[in-house]
Amino acid sequence: MARSSLYQQVAAEVRRAIYTGELAPGDQIPTETDLMEAHGVSRNTVRLALGELENEGLILRMRRRGTFVRERRPLLMRPQDEFPSRDQDVDRRLDSFVHAVTSEGRNPDQNIEVSIVEPPEDVATRLALADGGLAVVRRRLRFVDGQPYNTNDSYFPLDLVADSEIARPGNITRGANRVLEELGHPQTRVVDDISARMPTSDETLRLRLEPGTPVVVHVRVGYDGEDAPVRVAVSVLPADKHLIRYELERQPASRP
Amino acid sequence: MARSSLYQQVAAEVRRAIYTGELAPGDQIPTETDLMEAHGVSRNTVRLALGELENEGLILRMRRRGTFVRERRPLLMRPQDEFPSRDQDVDRRLDSFVHAVTSEGRNPDQNIEVSIVEPPEDVATRLALADGGLAVVRRRLRFVDGQPYNTNDSYFPLDLVADSEIARPGNITRGANRVLEELGHPQTRVVDDISARMPTSDETLRLRLEPGTPVVVHVRVGYDGEDAPVRVAVSVLPADKHLIRYELERQPASRP
Known part of the structure; x- marks a missing residue:
C-alpha cells in the first residue's frame, strides 16, 4: 500500500x-x-x-x-484488494486469491459450481432471507499449482440475481461484484468476520488436510447503498497455507 | 449439496x-x-x-x-477500534479487548508484566532491531469474569521508550499508543497479520485450553510517520472464544 x-x-x-x-x-x-x-x-x-x-x-x-x-509458503491474502476504499480504484479491484497466487508466479485454478439452495441458517440470517428463502450459491474449490488450497462459497439472494450471470454456471470474468453493481446494488460496505476451528471431515477430504491442521474461516457480508445485505462469502482457509493481512492508515486531521 | x-x-x-x-x-x-x-x-x-x-x-x-x-460466547474483537482512521477520533480509541468485554456486560481483568528482553527473532526483525538489540515487552494475560482468555505481548524498541511509562511496571491508563505519540512517534500506519495454529503446550496451560482448540494469532506492527516500526503486538486468541471483525467502507468518488 x-x-x-x-x-x-x-x-x-x-x-x-x-x-x-x-x-x-x-x-x-x-x-x-x-x-x-x-x-x-x-x-x-x-x-x-x-x-x-x-x-x-x-x-x-x-x-x-x-x-x-521455506518448504511450504502460506499464501498472503489481502481482503482489502477486493474492496478498495475509493470508487476510483474499482477497476484495480482484484480477486484476492487470484492476485495472491499470480503475484507469486504460481498458477491459480478453480472449480465453480453454481446452484440454487436454501442456505445454512447463519447465511440465511446474514442475507436477511425470509423463512425458506432461496439463494444462489457459487461454490469454488481453489487450486494452486494443481493442489487444492481453499474453498470460497458466495451466496446471493435469489430475488436479486435470478436473471443475471451470477445465477448461471461458469466464471464471471469481470467479477460478481461488478454484476451486482450493474444490477443497481453496488456494495458500499463490507463486514469481515474471522475465526478459526478444526476442519469438518468433509473439509479434510476436499482440501487434503494434514491431521491437526486448523482452518481459518473468513466470512464477508457485503451491503449495498441502502445497507441491505447482497452477498455473503464464506472462505475456508487451511491455516498452514494462508496468512490474512489488513493494513490501516490514519488520515491526518490537517487534511481536508 | x-x-x-x-x-x-x-x-x-x-x-x-x-x-x-x-x-x-x-x-x-x-x-x-x-x-x-x-x-x-x-x-x-x-x-x-x-x-x-x-x-x-x-x-x-x-x-x-x-x-x-458452552459457557463461553466468542468475544467480538475489533482491531480497528484501537486505530481509528482519522486523527479526530483518537480520543475514542479503545483497547479492543476491554471494550469487547465491557460492552457485553462482562468483567475484564489483566496481569501485566513488564520486562526488558532480547525479543524472539521474528519480533526483532519486525522492529528492525540491531543484532542483540533490546526491547521492552509488556506481557498481558487477560481474563474475562476471572477466566483466562487470551494473551497480548507488546514489544517496543528499548531505545525509544526507555525513559517513558512504557518501560515501567503497571497499567498505562491513557494507553501505550498515546505515550508513543508523546514521545514523537505517533503510529500512522499498522499492518495486521492474522493466522491460526495449534497452541504450544505452554499456551494450553496458561490459557487452560480444551484439547483440540486452535489459536488465532494476531500480529500488529505499528509504524510512525517515518515508516519506522515502533510497536509489535502479538495476541494469542483461543479460537473457541474469539471472533475478529474488520469493517471496510467505500468512499464515493463524488466526494471531494
Whole structure:
C-alpha cells in the first residue's frame, strides 16, 4: 500500500527470486552482508526486508545456521484488494486469491459450481432471507499449482440475481461484484468476520488436510447503498497455507 | 449439496433453542436418542447435527457425561477500534479487548508484566532491531469474569521508550499508543497479520485450553510517520472464544 519503501524493494527482489524458483525451497538465502552489498542498503533495511518475508512465511531464520527458503509458503491474502476504499480504484479491484497466487508466479485454478439452495441458517440470517428463502450459491474449490488450497462459497439472494450471470454456471470474468453493481446494488460496505476451528471431515477430504491442521474461516457480508445485505462469502482457509493481512492508515486531521 | 439437509434442520432447531436461551449455558443437550425421537431421524443424522454445533463452538460434547451448551460466547474483537482512521477520533480509541468485554456486560481483568528482553527473532526483525538489540515487552494475560482468555505481548524498541511509562511496571491508563505519540512517534500506519495454529503446550496451560482448540494469532506492527516500526503486538486468541471483525467502507468518488 502507498509508497514502496527501500526495504520493501529489497523484499520484492528476494520474493521474486523465491517465486521464480531461482531460490528453491530449502535453499539458503544470501547473508545479510551479501544483501547489503548487492542492494547498496544498510543492515537494518536488509533486516526489515527479511522480516517481511519471514512474516509472509517465505523464509525461515535459524539462529547461527542462516536463513532458508521455506518448504511450504502460506499464501498472503489481502481482503482489502477486493474492496478498495475509493470508487476510483474499482477497476484495480482484484480477486484476492487470484492476485495472491499470480503475484507469486504460481498458477491459480478453480472449480465453480453454481446452484440454487436454501442456505445454512447463519447465511440465511446474514442475507436477511425470509423463512425458506432461496439463494444462489457459487461454490469454488481453489487450486494452486494443481493442489487444492481453499474453498470460497458466495451466496446471493435469489430475488436479486435470478436473471443475471451470477445465477448461471461458469466464471464471471469481470467479477460478481461488478454484476451486482450493474444490477443497481453496488456494495458500499463490507463486514469481515474471522475465526478459526478444526476442519469438518468433509473439509479434510476436499482440501487434503494434514491431521491437526486448523482452518481459518473468513466470512464477508457485503451491503449495498441502502445497507441491505447482497452477498455473503464464506472462505475456508487451511491455516498452514494462508496468512490474512489488513493494513490501516490514519488520515491526518490537517487534511481536508 | 442443495437445500438444507436433514441434519442441518436438526442443527437449526437446537441452535435456535440455544440462541433464544431455551437452552442456557451449562445446560445439558437432549440425548441422541431423545433427538432421534423428537425429529424422527437416524442416529447418524443427530450426530452430524451435533457435530455442526460443536464446530460452531456452541456445544461441548463430553465423553460419557453428555453434551452441554458452552459457557463461553466468542468475544467480538475489533482491531480497528484501537486505530481509528482519522486523527479526530483518537480520543475514542479503545483497547479492543476491554471494550469487547465491557460492552457485553462482562468483567475484564489483566496481569501485566513488564520486562526488558532480547525479543524472539521474528519480533526483532519486525522492529528492525540491531543484532542483540533490546526491547521492552509488556506481557498481558487477560481474563474475562476471572477466566483466562487470551494473551497480548507488546514489544517496543528499548531505545525509544526507555525513559517513558512504557518501560515501567503497571497499567498505562491513557494507553501505550498515546505515550508513543508523546514521545514523537505517533503510529500512522499498522499492518495486521492474522493466522491460526495449534497452541504450544505452554499456551494450553496458561490459557487452560480444551484439547483440540486452535489459536488465532494476531500480529500488529505499528509504524510512525517515518515508516519506522515502533510497536509489535502479538495476541494469542483461543479460537473457541474469539471472533475478529474488520469493517471496510467505500468512499464515493463524488466526494471531494
